[in-house]
Amino acid sequence: MSDDVTGRTAGWRWPSFGARVLIGMALGLVLGLAARALGTDAGAGAALGEALRTVGQIFVQLLKVLVPPLVFTAIVASIAALRDLDNAARLLGQTLLWFAVTALIAVVIGIGLGLAIQPGLHAGIDPSAAKLPASTGSWLDFLKGLVPANFLGLSASTTLTDGRATTGLSFNILQIIVAAVAVGAAAVQIGAKGEAFLSFNASALAVFRRLLLWVIALTPIGSAALIGDAVARYGWDALSALGAFAGAVYLGLLLVIGLVYPALLAINGLNPLRFFAAAWPAIQLGFLSRSSIGTLPLTEQVTQERLGVPQAYAAFAVPLGATTKMDGCAAIYPAIAAIFVAQFYGIALTPASYVLIAFVSVIGSAATAGLTGATVMLTLTLSTLGLPLEGAGLLLAIDPILDMGRTAVNVAGQALVPTIVAKREGVLEQAVFDDRAPSALTE
Numbered sequence: 462m463s464d465d466v467t468g469r470t471a472g473w474r475w476p477s478f479g480a481r482v483l484i485g486m487a488l489g490l491v492l493g494l495a496a497r498a499l500g501t502d503a504g505a506g507a508a509l510g511e512a513l514r515t516v517g518q519i520f521v522q523l524l525k526v527l528v529p530p531l532v533f534t535a536i537v538a539s540i541a542a543l544r545d546l547d548n549a550a551r552l553l554g555q556t557l558l559w560f561a562v563t564a565l566i567a568v569v570i571g572i573g574l575g576l577a578i579q580p581g582l583h584a585g586i587d588p589s590a591a592k593l594p595a596s597t598g599s600w601l602d603f604l605k606g607l608v609p610a611n612f613l614g615l616s617a618s619t620t621l622t623d624g625r626a627t628t629g630l631s632f633n634i635l636q637i638i639v640a641a642v643a644v645g646a647a648a649v650q651i652g653a654k655g656e657a658f659l660s661f662n663a664s665a666l667a668v669f670r671r672l673l674l675w676v677i678a679l680t681p682i683g684s685a686a687l688i689g690d691a692v693a694r695y696g697w698d699a700l701s702a703l704g705a706f707a708g709a710v711y712l713g714l715l716l717v718i719g720l721v722y723p724a725l726l727a728i729n730g731l732n733p734l735r736f737f738a739a740a741w742p743a744i745q746l747g748f749l750s751r752s753s754i755g756t757l758p759l760t761e762q763v764t765q766e767r768l769g770v771p772q773a774y775a776a777f778a779v780p781l782g783a784t785t786k787m788d789g790c791a792a793i794y795p796a797i798a799a800i801f802v803a804q805f806y807g808i809a810l811t812p813a814s815y816v817l818i819a820f821v822s823v824i825g826s827a828a829t830a831g832l833t834g835a836t837v838m839l840t841l842t843l844s845t846l847g848l849p850l851e852g853a854g855l856l857l858a859i860d861p862i863l864d865m866g867r868t869a870v871n872v873a874g875q876a877l878v879p880t881i882v883a884k885r886e887g888v889l890e891q892a893v894f895d896d897r898a899p900s901a902l903t904e
Contacts, residue, residue, distance in 0.1 A: 491689075534641075556782075567789075710794055742763055757783045778879040
């Protein structure tokens with residue numbers, strides 16, 4: 462048995478964890494291509510595709526099931542630790558400021574690419590494909606999302622598909638954060654009477670972190686299943702009709718993660734290569750799982766253990782970022798998509814329209830916190846601009862393909878901002894950040 466996810470054993474050294482993940486991705490690519498070659502409608506191809514989909518869903522579910530208890534216990538612990546920090550309020554203010562600054566840069570890039578590439582004028586899709594999306598965004602969602610519907614913001618829903626009822630449990634991460642902050646503050650305020658609870662919470666956090674380690678060890682298997690399922694189900698066929706749009710989105714994502722983020726790191730005296738080497742496991746998992754929330758436990762862990770952000774600050778900033786820091790889904794994508802819809806329908810946008818796009822991207826991500834998918838953010842942008850909501854339906858065919866890149870950028874930004882703020886405020890553990898051999902994700 463391996464004693465951690467790095468692959469060390471008593472008498473045998475397995476390939477490194479990163480190498481195992483890459484092997485899993487390569488295997489998944491082969492299996493996905495095999496499923497498509499065999500045909501995904503019936504027979505062996507369909508069976509292989511379903512197996513990949515099932516294993517991938519189980520892996521993501523294992524990650525997501527740890528999110529509510531991990532976030533709750535981590536934030537309660539961070540509230541208790543923040544009482545010993547003199548600059549806690551300043552850390553929060555700087556975090557929100559950098560969230561806004563990076564989102565503004567991303568949305569400006571998105572607007573620029575939308576105007577330069579003009580994807581709406583080069584779309585090979587039928588207007589009849591336009592339809593209202595299943596979910597839409599509203600500014601009221603922000604206020605409702607702040608108030609927990611129950612103690613942990615959990616909810617159950619039942620859907621009927623082909624005569625089969627399926628019941629699922631979901632959670633609103635923003636409501637969990639609010640509840641955890643309230644509980645942590647109350648425990649701190651009551652003094653000695655709250656110490657037993659805080660000690661229990663610290664023990665519970667250690668237990669959930671150990672469970673996370675076990676799930677992370679399954680990442681090579683999960684990677685194979687997730688990439689295989691993506692290839693088997695979506696391929697790249699749907700990209701032909703929306704190639705200009707997809708190209709603009711991915712170009713914007715590459716500019717942000719490949720130029721903007723490294724520039725911000727360098728300006729603040731941080732080595733970009735070291736940052737990405739340390740944060741890569743979370744970025745990679747975000748790309749494969751297409752879920753910032755599902756990746757949240759790993760993002761928080763690499764931010765603390767590999768980037769040197771103090772636990773008391775990271776435990777608060779990273780979950781907050783997972784709900785409100787979405788440069789891919791809430792800045793680049795809605796900016797380009799809104800311009801696409803306007804161009805497709807022949808609707809002229811004014812300078813004020815672009816200001817509104819920037820405003821929604823910087824502020825509106827909080828209004829969609831806890832809701833699923835970039836479509837909600839897009840519909841919020843379209844409704845604010847007065848554009849047809851049906852336009853969102855034109856883009857649904859390639860949304861899963863775009864979502865992989867969007868989520869990777871989201872996760873990178875969620876680790877980036879706490880690292881920069883910690884550096885600027887003098888609390889970053891520089892020796893951990895500078896470590897040329899990032900620590901294994903073991904604790």
